[in-house]
Amino acid sequence: xxxxxxxxxxxxxxxxxxxxxxxxxxxxxxxxxxxxxxxxxxxxxxxxxxxxxxxxxxxxxxxxxxxxxxxxxxxxxxxxxxxxxxxxxxxxxxxxxxxxxxxxxxxxxxxxxxxxxxxxxxxxxxxxxxxxxxxxxxxxxxxxxxxxxxxxxxxxxxxxxxxxxxxxxxxxxxxxxxxxxxxxxxxxxxxxxxxxxxxxxxxxxxxxxxxxxxxxxxxxxxxxxxxxxxxxxxxxxxxxxxxxxxxxxxxxxxxxxxxx
Amino acid sequence: xxxxxxxxxxxxxxxxxxxxxxxxxxxxxxxxxxxxxxxxxxxxxxxxxxxxxxxxxxxxxxxxxxxxxxxxxxxxxxxxxxxxxxxxxxxx
Numbered sequence: 001x002x003x004x005x006x007x008x009x010x011x012x013x014x015x016x017x018x019x020x021x022x023x024x025x026x027x028x029x030x031x032x033x034x035x036x037x038x039x040x041x042x043x044x045x046x047x048x049x050x051x052x053x054x055x056x057x058x059x060x061x062x063x064x065x066x067x068x069x070x071x072x073x074x075x076x077x078x079x080x081x082x083x084x085x086x087x088x089x090x091x092x093x094x095x096x097x098x099x100x101x102x103x104x105x106x107x108x109x110x111x112x113x114x115x116x117x118x119x120x121x122x123x124x125x126x127x128x129x130x131x132x133x134x135x136x137x138x139x140x141x142x143x144x145x146x147x148x149x150x151x152x153x154x155x156x157x158x159x160x161x162x163x164x165x166x167x168x169x170x171x172x173x174x175x176x177x178x179x180x181x182x183x184x185x186x187x188x189x190x191x192x193x194x195x196x197x198x199x200x201x202x203x204x205x206x207x208x209x210x211x212x213x214x215x216x217x218x219x220x221x222x223x224x225x226x227x228x229x230x231x232x233x234x235x236x237x238x239x240x241x242x243x244x245x246x247x248x249x250x251x252x253x254x255x256x257x258x259x260x
Numbered sequence: 261x262x263x264x265x266x267x268x269x270x271x272x273x274x275x276x277x278x279x280x281x282x283x284x285x286x287x288x289x290x291x292x293x294x295x296x297x298x299x300x301x302x303x304x305x306x307x308x309x310x311x312x313x314x315x316x317x318x319x320x321x322x323x324x325x326x327x328x329x330x331x332x333x334x335x336x337x338x339x340x341x342x343x344x345x346x347x348x349x350x351x352x
Contacts, residue, residue, distance in 0.1 A: 041350060045341035074352075081348045121334065153325025166320045170313065176263055230327035232334050258264045 026057045027132070028111030028192075031119045032101035033062060035069045043119050044078050044087065050125040056132065061088045061105045065095040098209055102199055106192065114190045120234045123187040127229050131189040134225045141194045141222035144180050144214065145187035145229035152182075152228030161241060168249060175257045176215055180224045183211040184249075187229055194222055207245065208252025215260050278302060 029047060033040055044060060051058040062075045072091055079087040090108050092101070106114060115131070117123040123145065131143040146152050148169060157165070172183055184207045190198070197220065202212045217224060261269075280286055282298055290298070342352070 041345050041352070042338055042341045045345055046337060077350055081345070081350060121338075124330065124334065148320075151325065153327045153330075155327040155331040157324075159321070162321045162324050163317070166317050166324065170317050170320070175267075230325070230330035232327060232331050256263075258262060260262060 024057055025113060025132075026059070026111035027051075027113045027115055027128070027189075028105075028109035029058065029060045029115045029117065029128075030102055030105040030109070031060060031062050031117070032098060032105070033064045033067060033071050033075075033119045034095060035067045035071060036119045037067070037069045037071045037074045039120050040071055040074050041078060043121055043125070044082070046121075047125040047128075048082060048086070050128055054129040056129065057111075059086055059088055059109070059111060061090055061108055063101045063105045064089070064091040065101065066091065066093050097205060099199055099202060099205070102195065106196060106199075109192065112192050114192050114195050115188070116190070116195075117187045122231050122233055124230065124232070127187070127227060128189070130227050134227050135189055138223065138225050140225035141191050142214075142217055143189040143225040143227060144182060145185055146180070146182035146226045147185060147229060147231045148181045149226060150228035152230065154231045154233065156233035164241070164246065168246075168253075172211065172253060175253065176211075176260070178211075178214050179218050180214050180226060182226070183214050185229075185231070186210045188213075198222075204252050204255070205248075206252075207249050208256070211252065212256060215256055219260060275302075 031040075031043065036043075040062070044062075047058070047060055062078075064071050064075060066072075072089070075087070075089050075091075079089055088108055090105060092104060102114075102116065113132075113135070115128055117125075127145060131145070134140065135143045147154055148166075154162070154165075169181075169183070172178070173181075176183075194217070198213050198216050201216045201220075202209060204212045214224065278298070278301065281288070281290070282295070284290075346352070
């Protein structure tokens with residue numbers, strides 16, 4: 001692991017070479033956390049393993065929204081272990097929502113690509129090298145992980161959950177025809193400037209936020225590639241899908257249907 | 261044009277074609293058998309769209325991959341990660 005890290009070149013000196021200069025690609029992972037002290041060390045370990053095994057230039061930006069469980073303390077330990085050039089702590093005072101967490105994290109990101117994912121281990125970092133390969137293959141603006149195609153799938157969902165998920169996905173595909181199969185997933189790779197543009201445009205929250213990102217991407221003619229992923233539902237902590245989520249999802253869906 | 265507007269346009273277009281044909285507004289002399297099919301056509305379409313939806317969703321639920329291997333792999337990597345991090349001085 002260590003020998004590969006040593007061969008990395010620091011591309012900082014020429015940050016803005018006017019478009020696609022031959023500088024090395026760098027990937028900034030944004031990890032918004034809230035009460036993830038159990039999961040955070042594990043996801044960071046998996047990220048580091050995955051990146052260093054494939055020799056990818058990366059940084060991990062942890063945006064903790066004032067978790068009362070000591071996530072921040074865990075993050076500081078990780079920063080010591082892996083170094084502050086790899087693990088960047090950019091905490092905020094209180095819970096302020098996902099969209100603003102991405103904006104906040106991106107301000108500090110030095111990579112030209114951004115990976116967004118959940119910190120609860122439902123998204124496995126082993127897929128990131130596949131995202132990167134896919135992105136290069138089609139020169140895509142966005143690569144989205146999908147649970148609904150190819151070898152993609154889920155673990156830990158009962159029949160009801162699967163039914164809701166498939167049903168919601170079907171209705172969404174019919175109504176919005178978005179050109180991507182997994183709209184509510186949040187494991188994606190973006191070109192930095194594309195993510196910036198999209199976040200500016202998006203107004204919704206929660207599940208709908210991820211969906212709106214893809215819908216707006218289509219509107220702005222960004223290209224989207226897809227990689228099948230396995231989604232392993234939260235190992236530690238509660239997974240949330242209640243009546244409230246469904247109602248707000250439907251509201252969001254109809255809003256997008258009527259406005260985009 | 262929003263997706264809602266696209267749907268409304270398409271429905272209005274199909275609806276008016278159907279209405280024109282059933283009411284004979286175009287002056288076409290359709291054979292009786294045609295008119296008998298034409299009259300309840302929207303209901304047939306609605307029912308078959310519903311069947312298609314149920315069938316598709318049912319099929320996709322039934323064939324939704326259960327990633328047992330991914331879950332097992334993750335569990336073993338979690339053990340590995342804990343051990344490695346503890347060795348590097350991490351206090352959990």
